[in-house]
Amino acid sequence: MSLRKMRILLLRLSSVPIIFIVVFVRPRWEVGSAVAVAIESVGYLFLLAGLGVRMWSILYVGGRKSHELVTDGPYSICRNPLYVGTFLLVIGVGLCFENLLVLPALAVIVVPVHVIAARLEERHLVSLFPKEYSLYRQSTPRFWPRLRGYRSRESLVVSLHAVRRVVVDTAAVLLIPMVEDLLEVLHDHAVVPVLWHFP
Numbered sequence: 034m035s036l037r038k039m040r041i042l043l044l045r046l047s048s049v050p051i052i053f054i055v056v057f058v059r060p061r062w063e064v065g066s067a068v069a070v071a072i073e074s075v076g077y078l079f080l081l082a083g084l085g086v087r088m089w090s091i092l093y094v095g096g097r098k099s100h101e102l103v104t105d106g107p108y109s110i111c112r113n114p115l116y117v118g119t120f121l122l123v124i125g126v127g128l129c130f131e132n133l134l135v136l137p138a139l140a141v142i143v144v145p146v147h148v149i150a151a152r153l154e155e156r157h158l159v160s161l162f163p164k165e166y167s168l169y170r171q172s173t174p175r176f177w178p179r180l181r182g183y184r185s186r187e188s189l190v191v192s193l194h195a196v197r198r199v200v201v202d203t204a205a206v207l208l209i210p211m212v213e214d215l216l217e218v219l220h221d222h223a224v225v226p227v228l229w230h231f232p
Contacts, residue, residue, distance in 0.1 A: 095195020
């Protein structure tokens with residue numbers, strides 16, 4: 034199995050338990066209560082932050098990943114900004130669906146899977162750019178952004194594939210509130226069962 038296929042498989046597997054929790058587990062508080070509205074609003078902020086980080090990262094790395102070592106823009110403050118954006122998106126999804134159990138699932142499932150995927154990618158990048166990647170790894174953290182290291186070029190050539198990916202990411206994130214509303218209706222009408230209420 035190629036590195037890319039293995040990484041994609043790992044990332045897809047990590048999403049399965051998150052989807053299960055979001056669909057079949059619900060909080061005990063009332064829909065529309067002050068707590069629910071506050072949690073959902075914070076979730077939207079995380080969604081927007083995650084989407085912004087992912088869009089920024091894709092525009093820099095799209096079409097360049099296997100041909101050159103990208104170390105500018107978001108890649109100058111951490112080595113895996115796409116994954117950081119994904120972490121923010123997962124938190125946002127959990128909060129938008131008013132499902133706080135997604136947060137421990139993020140810590141137990143999503144983060145370890147992304148750490149494994151990042152290590153696999155690093156091995157690949159070391160084989161492609163042995164000297165450059167070694168220096169880059171020493172100066173740039175894997176996930177936690179170090180803002181003082183930020184640097185960027187004056188202009189950026191963006192691939193059309195990267196733009197399409199940004200559009201798809203944006204459309205998917207913008208559908209989340211509608212999916213959340215639909216899921217609430219399906220739960221209210223017992224079309225989709227709630228297997229567990231918390232706390």
